[in-house]
Amino acid sequence: MKRINLAHGDGGELTQQLIHDVFVKEFGHEQHAVMDAAAVSLNCQDISVSTDSFVVNPLFFPGGNIGKLAVSGTVNDLAVSGAVPKFLTVSFIIEEGFLISDLKMIVGAMAEEAKKADVQIVSGDTKVVEKNSADGLYINTTGIGMLSNKQCVNPNTIQEGDVIIVSGSIGDHGIAILAARNELGLITNIQSDCASLNHMTNAVFNAAHSVRIMRDPTRGGLATTLVEICEDFQVTMEIEESALPIHHEVRGACDILGFEPLYLANEGKIIMICAKEEEHMILDILRNFHEGQEAQVIGYVTKKEKGQLLLKTPLGSTRRLNRLSGMMLPRIC
Amino acid sequence: MKRINLAHGDGGELTQQLIHDVFVKEFGHEQHAVMDAAAVSLNCQDISVSTDSFVVNPLFFPGGNIGKLAVSGTVNDLAVSGAVPKFLTVSFIIEEGFLISDLKMIVGAMAEEAKKADVQIVSGDTKVVEKNSADGLYINTTGIGMLSNKQCVNPNTIQEGDVIIVSGSIGDHGIAILAARNELGLITNIQSDCASLNHMTNAVFNAAHSVRIMRDPTRGGLATTLVEICEDFQVTMEIEESALPIHHEVRGACDILGFEPLYLANEGKIIMICAKEEEHMILDILRNFHEGQEAQVIGYVTKKEKGQLLLKTPLGSTRRLNRLSGMMLPRIC
Structure with a gap:
C-alpha cells in the first residue's frame, strides 16, 4: 500500500507526481493544480x-x-x-x-x-x-x-534571446530555516528573505511590456521553478552559474552541508523572463526596491524547443538541471 | 502563561473570546472576524x-x-x-x-x-x-x-413576530461523529447530515423577500448560533422545545450521554429568520428539497431588545439559553 512520505511535500518530483495522480485526476484542472x-x-x-x-x-x-x-x-x-x-x-x-x-x-x-x-x-x-x-x-x-x-503575462510568447532575471540572492530562506532548526550546529547571520513583493511586481508590470512569465522560486528553489517553465512551455534556457547572486554565507553553508543553492527555497524573490530590450529598464525598477537591490540577469532562452534547463559552469562546461528529486528540506514553508 | 486549550476551538464562549482578544485586536474587523x-x-x-x-x-x-x-x-x-x-x-x-x-x-x-x-x-x-x-x-x-x-439579507430588519425556521433535524452530525469514534460503545444508524445546501438557499432567496438572516448552525449548534444573532442584533427570541425536529436516535443518544441536541453540530442545516407572511412559502420551498424535508418553524422573535434566547419547555416554563460554554466535542468539523 502506497503511503505519503515527506518528499511528497517538498515541491519536487514526487509532489508533481502526487498532484497528477490524485488531484488532477479528480479535480481535472491540469494547469490550475500546478x-x-x-x-x-x-x-x-x-x-x-x-x-x-x-x-x-x-x-x-x-x-x-x-x-x-x-x-x-x-x-x-x-x-x-x-x-x-x-x-x-x-x-x-x-x-x-x-x-x-x-x-x-x-x-x-x-x-x-x-x-x-x-x-x-x-x-x-x-x-x-x-x-x-x-x-x-x-x-x-x-x-x-x-x-x-x-x-498580463503570456508565457506562450517566450522567445529565443529572452533574458532570465532574478530579483536577488538565492537560498537565504532555506539556510535561515536550517540555521534556526539548530540541528546542524550551524551559526550564520543569514536572514530569511521572506517579504511581500507585490509593490515591486506592480512597478514592473506597470512599466514593462514584455514580461513573458513571472514566478516566485519557493519550494524546490530556482532550478525547479525554471525546469517547470522549460517543460510547460517547451523552451530551452541556459543559466550561468557565475551570474547567480548567492550570499557568501549561503554558499559556505551549502558547501559544508552538501546543499545546492539552486534548490533551496526562497520566500522573497521573483524570477521573470522578458525581452532583451527591456532588460535594463526592468533591472533598474527592481533595484529601486530594497527587495530587488541584488537583481541580476542570470541567463537566456536559447531555443524554442526541447524543454531543458542548462547550467553553464565557470569552467565553460554545460550540464542539464532537473527538478528537485527526493527529500531535501521538509517543512521549509 | 496562558495556553490554548481544546475549548478554544469548539465554537463557544472561549472561541469567541480568543477571536476578540487576539484576532479582532490585530486584524481589526469585528464583524468579519466573527x-x-x-x-x-x-x-x-x-x-x-x-x-x-x-x-x-x-x-x-x-x-x-x-x-x-x-x-x-x-x-x-x-x-x-x-x-x-x-x-x-x-x-x-x-x-x-x-x-x-x-x-x-x-x-x-x-x-x-x-x-x-x-x-x-x-x-x-x-x-x-x-x-x-x-x-x-x-x-x-x-x-x-x-x-x-x-x-440580500439584512439582519437589522428583524422584527417582533418574525419566525425562526430550521431546515430539518438537529444534532445528526454531532452524534454521527461520536458514534464513528466508537469511544462510547454507541451504536446508532444516524448519518451525518453533511451536505451542500446552496441550491436550496438559492431557491429561498429567489422567491422570498423577507429573509432577515440565514446561518448554518455548525460548531456550537443551533443554540449558540441563535444566541449570537440575539446578541449581535439585540433581539429576544423564543424557541419551543417541542417544535425542534430531533431524530429519535439522536434524542436517545443525548439522553444516555448527557448531551443537549441544541448544542450539537449540524453540517447540513440552515436556520433563518423571516417575516410571518412568508413562513408557509419558505417552508414549502425547503420541503421540496431532500435536505429540507423536515423543515419547521421553531420559534419567534418576541422583542427588539435585550438580546436573549429563551427556550419554552413542554411544561410551559421558560429558560434562557447561553452559548456553548466549555468543551463539548472537539474536532467535530
Whole structure:
C-alpha cells in the first residue's frame, strides 16, 4: 500500500507526481493544480486566486515567523500571476497547549505584513487539535487579487534571446530555516528573505511590456521553478552559474552541508523572463526596491524547443538541471 | 502563561473570546472576524469570501468524510451569506505515512461534492508533515461566491413576530461523529447530515423577500448560533422545545450521554429568520428539497431588545439559553 512520505511535500518530483495522480485526476484542472494562482472570471472581473498552507518549522526564524511568511507567501503567489492582491483569508490550526502570547506575536506579524502589502484580511477560522496532533501551529492563507489588462503575462510568447532575471540572492530562506532548526550546529547571520513583493511586481508590470512569465522560486528553489517553465512551455534556457547572486554565507553553508543553492527555497524573490530590450529598464525598477537591490540577469532562452534547463559552469562546461528529486528540506514553508 | 486549550476551538464562549482578544485586536474587523463569510467589493462586483480548516476526527464517518465536509462546509458558509458559491480553493496538510488510497477516496468525494454544488475547484496546495505532527489529514477550503442584489439579507430588519425556521433535524452530525469514534460503545444508524445546501438557499432567496438572516448552525449548534444573532442584533427570541425536529436516535443518544441536541453540530442545516407572511412559502420551498424535508418553524422573535434566547419547555416554563460554554466535542468539523 502506497503511503505519503515527506518528499511528497517538498515541491519536487514526487509532489508533481502526487498532484497528477490524485488531484488532477479528480479535480481535472491540469494547469490550475500546478500553478500556484488560478485566474478566474467573476462576472466581468478577472481575478486571481491562490491558496497555501504554511507548516514551517520552526515557527520563528531569523527574518520572520510563520505569520509573516503566510501573508507574504500568498501575496507573492498572486503578485507573480500579474494580479494586484486585495483580500486574504486566514485560517489557524492550533495545537492544544500553544502559548497565546506566541499566537499574538504571530497574528501581529500577519497584521503588519498585510498592512505593508496593502491587502485586507477579510475572513478567518480557528481550529484547535489535541496535543501531538499538530506541531504548534499551521496557517492557511488564501488570497484574491485583481487582474487588469495592463498586467498580463503570456508565457506562450517566450522567445529565443529572452533574458532570465532574478530579483536577488538565492537560498537565504532555506539556510535561515536550517540555521534556526539548530540541528546542524550551524551559526550564520543569514536572514530569511521572506517579504511581500507585490509593490515591486506592480512597478514592473506597470512599466514593462514584455514580461513573458513571472514566478516566485519557493519550494524546490530556482532550478525547479525554471525546469517547470522549460517543460510547460517547451523552451530551452541556459543559466550561468557565475551570474547567480548567492550570499557568501549561503554558499559556505551549502558547501559544508552538501546543499545546492539552486534548490533551496526562497520566500522573497521573483524570477521573470522578458525581452532583451527591456532588460535594463526592468533591472533598474527592481533595484529601486530594497527587495530587488541584488537583481541580476542570470541567463537566456536559447531555443524554442526541447524543454531543458542548462547550467553553464565557470569552467565553460554545460550540464542539464532537473527538478528537485527526493527529500531535501521538509517543512521549509 | 496562558495556553490554548481544546475549548478554544469548539465554537463557544472561549472561541469567541480568543477571536476578540487576539484576532479582532490585530486584524481589526469585528464583524468579519466573527462572521463566517465576509462580503467585499472587487471593482463593482460584490463577492462573499469564506475560509474554513477541517480537522474532523475520524476522517471517515457515516454520511461522509472530511473531503465532502470540507467542500459542503464552505459552500454552506457562502450560501447562508446570500451568495452563489462559484470557486473553491483546497489545501491539504498530510501526515507522513497517510495512505494514498485514502487520500484518493477523500479527494474523489471532494470532486463529487463540488460537482453537486456546482462550484469549481480552482487552486490547491499540498504540504506534508512528519509522523505525529498531524492526525492523518487536515483540509482547508476557501470559497468565493457572487452576491447579487436579489439575494440580500439584512439582519437589522428583524422584527417582533418574525419566525425562526430550521431546515430539518438537529444534532445528526454531532452524534454521527461520536458514534464513528466508537469511544462510547454507541451504536446508532444516524448519518451525518453533511451536505451542500446552496441550491436550496438559492431557491429561498429567489422567491422570498423577507429573509432577515440565514446561518448554518455548525460548531456550537443551533443554540449558540441563535444566541449570537440575539446578541449581535439585540433581539429576544423564543424557541419551543417541542417544535425542534430531533431524530429519535439522536434524542436517545443525548439522553444516555448527557448531551443537549441544541448544542450539537449540524453540517447540513440552515436556520433563518423571516417575516410571518412568508413562513408557509419558505417552508414549502425547503420541503421540496431532500435536505429540507423536515423543515419547521421553531420559534419567534418576541422583542427588539435585550438580546436573549429563551427556550419554552413542554411544561410551559421558560429558560434562557447561553452559548456553548466549555468543551463539548472537539474536532467535530
